[in-house]
Amino acid sequence: MGTASNAAMATKAKAMFGKRLTALDYQQLLQKKSIPEIASYLKNETLFREALEGYSETGLHRGQxxxxxxxxxxxxxxxxxxxxxxxxxxxxxxxxxxxxxxQIMACIRAFNDEDNYKMIGELPLYIEKSTSFDIRALAQVRDFSALLEVLAKTPYADLIRPFSVTNMEDFDYTACESVLRKYFYDQVMKIVDQEFSGKVKKEIREIFLTQIELDNITRIYRSKRYFNATPAQIKKVINPVYLRIPKRELEDMIDHCNAEEFMERLARSAYHNYLDSSNFAYIEYHAQSINYNLNKRHMMFSTNPDIVLIAYLVLSETEIQNVVDIIEGVRYGIPADKINRLLIY
Structure with a gap:
């Protein structure tokens, strides 16, 4: 860590962050009335031009x-x-x-959308060479049986096998994604513990533990708000991570609060600077907003290449989700002011 090449990577990441979508870009996108208009602006005016190179703006549908x-x-x-x-x-x-x-989740999403298969299995060659399974083989997958065959020599096969269905209407997308994300975080934390020490290790652990804790918060709220889950059911599906909210306090919130009371308690927690229970949008927005702002601070002030890389990827994920929200909003005729309230930047 900390070599000249890694320092160059941090410099490059900061430069790429400087080319992110601006408030003006978002306002321009919000004024578009169709998917082709959005695609045209992204291709001709923003950093997404490379992603859309070779594709006709008028030929792309929403999913593509x-x-x-x-x-x-x-x-x-x-x-x-x-x-x-x-x-x-x-x-x-x-x-x-x-x-x-x-890529695994994109493949599963494409089971019901034949047009999206040509987008599966396409990653930059530099990444493709390092994956644990044949990424390109995913483009030929049409059902869970074939997917399990591609993933057979990886831990992913055993992780997703319990979710295998013949009718996609019965597929529990959220639960499957949660299992994959838990595996991802478990592996990341093992690597962090092995590769780092001292202050840098503490800071990197905090970044990932914050993401896990925010995932837990989202899952708890949704379980209470939409599924009327019992405390015992909720405790089974969260990761045992307690960073800014002590275990005893979080368990008390799970045991004794309904969804609204949970948000009120959360607004008085260590996350109080980022939450306002009286101005609640939806739980994913608040979790993403917290994560975005914490990592933006790392991007602006950290000099450690590894921390800068993590922060840049988190910020990029948020930017990409912003664009997807705009695409979805325009596709379904949602007013621009309502879409704008979902954006984080």
Whole structure:
């Protein structure tokens, strides 16, 4: 860690962050009335031009445009890893695992959308060489049986096998994604514990533990608000991570609060600077907003290449989700002011 090449990677990440979508870009996108208009602006006026190169703006439907935008995260990661001294550096494996999980979930999403298959299995060559399974083989997958065959020699097969269904209407997408994300975080934390020490280890652990804690908060709220889950059921599906909210306090919130009371308690917790229970949008927005602002601070002030890389990827994920929200909003005729309230930047 800390070599000249890794320092160059941090410099590159900060430069790429400087080219992010601006408030003006978002306002321009919010004024678009169709998917082709959004695609045209992204292709001709923003950093997404490379992601859309070779595609006709008028020929892209919503699902294809979203997948191309999501795939840009892998391109950004590949661009940065070229600057890193990755030989013997296990930490950067976490970025590869993140791409693997996204590709698996994209493949499953495409089971019901034949047009999206040509977008599956396409990652930058630099990343593709490092994956634990044949990414390109995913493009030929049409059902769970074939997917399990592609993943047979990886831990992913056993993770998703319990969710295998013949009718996609019965597929529990949220639960499957949660299992994959838990595996991802478990592996990342093992790498962090092995590869780092001292202050840097503490800071990197805090970044990932914050993400896990925010995932827990989201899951708790949704379980109470939409599924009327019991405290025992909720405790089974959260990761045992307690960073800014002590275990005793969080368990008390699970045991004794309904969804609204949970948010009120959360607004008085260590996250109080980021939450206002009287101005609640939806739980994912608040969790993403907290994560975005914490990592933006790392991006602006950290000089450690590994922390800068993590922060940049988190900020890029948020930016990509913003664009997807705009695409979805325009597709379904949601007023621009309502879409705007969902954006985090």
């Amino acid at each position: 445009l979203e997948m191309l935008i999501r795939r840009d995260l892998g391109t950004r990661l590949s661009r940065l890893l070229r600057y890193a001294s990755t030989s013997g550096d296990k930490f950067y494996r976490y970025g590869i695992m993140m791409s693997e999980v996204e």
